[in-house]
Amino acid sequence: MATDSVGSKFKPGVQYGPVLSQTDLYLLKAELELNPILTSSAPNFNLIFNISSGHTTGINPAGPQDRDLGFTTKDEFATVPRVTRLILITRLSPWCTIVDNENGVTLKDICEAIWKDYSENYITDAEFSAINPRVQEAVKRTAMSRQAANSQANAWYGAYTPAQPPSRFKRYDWLRDKIFFDRLHKQDDYALQRLGFKAPNIFVMDFVS
16 A cells, blocks of 8 residues: 655645755744644654664554555655755754755655664764763673674575674664654744754654664
């Protein structure tokens, strides 16, 4: 079963008004409406997005929970009005994910940007040293557990090699078990605290286990 579009105004196309740049947003003081898929409020589709693997699928909250749905709405726009940039932050990590598309940021753009940000970048020594020892150990255990799982999976294909304790940690290890995207929402007070400014295109990400 394919997912249905959540509304014509988010569908791909050029008939829904201009794409607003960062400057346009600030000058117009425009408020952005998020695609319901990003707020977990779409009636027929709950996004299931694994930050560590990049795998995206979904379920119909009103239908069978054991039946995955294809992410067929991935090319829908993330916001109305459409924008060239979104800035995403989260209370669970110190990083800021920038999502750019001069033709308007889409759902696919957001998933790809978050996945690349957390899977392709390592936690720096300075970042790791800044967290308390208890959290450091939790990050280490998470990384070791994932590495052991990968080694076990490789063993099924005859490629098993003994896992060595990781010396570097991916950004998704920082999230520990909370590696699934939950939703985006506005929180200007937190944006001010984190970035020193607020803007219509800054959103807070929630992740869940």
